[in-house]
Structures are given as C-alpha cells and as structure tokens.
Amino acid sequence: MGIEAINPFELPLLNTVLLLSRGTLYGLVATVFLALVFTGLQAVEYKFSTFSISDGAFGSCFYFATGFHGLTNVALFIYLFITFLIKPTDPLDTTDPTDPTDPPLLLERFSESLESSILY
Template sequence: MTNLTRTSFQAHPFHLVSPSPWPLFTSTCLFSLATYTVLFMHAYISAKYLINLALLSLVCSACFWFRDIISEATYLGNHTLAVQRGLNMGIALFIVSEALFFLGVFWTFFHSALSPTGELGAHWPPSGIDSVNPFELPLLNTIILLSSGVTVTYSHHSVIQGKRKGALDGLAFTVVLAAIFTALQGIEYDLSQFTISDSTFGSCFYFGTGFHGFHVIIGTAFIAVGLWRVLAYHSTENHHLGLESGILYWHFVDIVWLILFMSIYYWGS
C-alpha cells in the first residue's frame, strides 16, 4: 500500500489535528493580558498600552484558530459524528467548569451575607452601601436577556427545520439584545453609588456581575460567528455543531444571570 493510499483512507472516524501554532500563541496572549492587567492595577507606566496590544493579539489569534476549525469542519469534512460527540463533551465539560467558577462567587457572597462580620456593621448590605434597586435597570436587563434566550431558541429550531430566514432573524435579534444588555450594564455601573473596593459587598457585586458581563460579550461573539456561518451556508440541519455550542453557552449565561438577579440584586439588597 502506498503512502498516498494510507493517507487518503483512514480506518477510524476520528480527526487527528495537524500541528497548529494557535493554542500556544493564544495561551501566551492570555498570560500576557493577565500580567499587563495586574501591572495596570499597580499603576505601572504604559501598562494600558500593553493591555491593548495583548488583547488585540488575543483576538487575532482566536480568529485564525476559528478559521482553521471552520475549514476542518466545513471544507475538509473532518468533523465526523464521532468527532462531533467528542466536541460536544468538551463543550459540556467547559460549561461545567464555568458553573463551578460561578459557584465560588456565590459561595463567597452567601458566606458574607448570611453571617456579616462586625466590620460590615453586622448586617447586609454593609453600613454605608446604597445597593442597586433590582426593579430598575436589573429587571429590564433580566427581561432583555430572557428574551434573547427565546430568540436564540427560535433560531435553533429554525436551523433544525431548515428554515433559513427564521434562523437568521433569531440570531440577529439575539445579537442586538445582547448588545443592549451590555450597554445597560455599563450604564448601571456608571450610576452605582459604590465601587469594587467598598467592602465585601462591592467586591462580590462587581466580580460576579462583571464576569457575567464578560461571559455575555464572549457569548455574543459566539452567536455572531454562528450568524455569519448561517449567512455563508456553513450550517445545515444535520451539521451545526458550532452554532449549537454557542446556543448552549448562551442558555448557561441566562441561567447564571437569573441566579445573580435573585441572589445579589434582589435578596442581597
């Protein structure tokens, strides 16, 4: 058997990826971004410019990495059913790890809220903290985010049923609602009467809601890529793993926000 025959026909359904520089380059960019952020927090000169450079490098690296994966899935046909099952399991484990991350945030919040120390005034919210009214911008954001969950689910079912227009409309509405949510979150931060350094309450509030906002931005990019792939006829009724992963991630973001709203915004205020 010649080398050509051996490489053309493989005896298993799995995809052995070619050597790629993007995992290493992305890891380096992430480490640089974290390092420069710490330096910026300690008022190092020019740290903010290094943050922008690291962020730009990270975005470029991710784009090139996504390009290669899209080529493997769409043009080379390397994402067989066995590969798709493995990728689904990877996404599920990733979301579990994210859930455990937020579990640590909620653990810290409830540990401080249920047994506030004397330094906090022995009650929650701590003395001098004017918490955010949950029935103003937070309630509006909750409605917007839940609405985006409805539109993305509609899009998913449209893809499965082969309805291209419904899929495009649902994804477009989801991206718009996500952008509105992020903008309103920024307005809420601007109007808040406390900062991240104002006791445990401020730290828990901004750490939890801020990281959720970061996840919303990542999920928005995820859904936007899915929208572009539907436009480019990459996604079919039987093969839309990337879009399905983004939708699953978006539902996770919705659930985390509901818990944040009920615990930190409503009960914690």
C-alpha cells in the same frame, strides 16, 4: 453615608427581562441585538452605581459576578456574530442550532451557575 443599594426595579429588572426574553425570541439577529443592549445597560449600571469594588464584600461580589456575566455576554456576542457571518455561506453545515452542547449555550450555563453559587 454607607452603601446605597441599587433599586432592583429599575435597570436590574430591565436586564432580567432582556435575559428572559432572549430565550424566547427566534433568530440570531435578535439575540445578538439583545446581547448588545444588555451589555450597554450593564455599563450604564456600573457608571451610576454609588459603590465601588473596594467597598467591602458586597462591592467585590457584585462587580465580580456581574463583571463575569458581562464578559461571558461579550464572548457570546462575538461567537454569535461570527456565526451569523459564516452560517449563510456554509451550506454543508447541518448542526442543530438548539443543540444543548453548543459552546455558547454551555458558556452561558456555566456563567449562570457560577453567579448562582456566588450570590446565593
């Protein structure tokens, strides 16, 4: 019996490709779409995994790290979607969309650093 590990070359690889490609795409709509796809694929990964949060340290760490990342991804989606709705109607907004102190970027960096410290 025991825990059966998820094959890293299936859905996790696709999720990684989506995350890496998200940084190279231009446009808010593409980023929002990829955030939705990533969150949906993460839900599929949860549904078909053969272990649960109560299966020891691995299950706890896996669901904590990926769940926190999913939560920040949903928060980022909501923020970007609201930005997408407001941005065209605010002609006086002169903020730089690539500003490294932008709240969604800070949220994503915090999420990634927390995951790295937990998993490695």
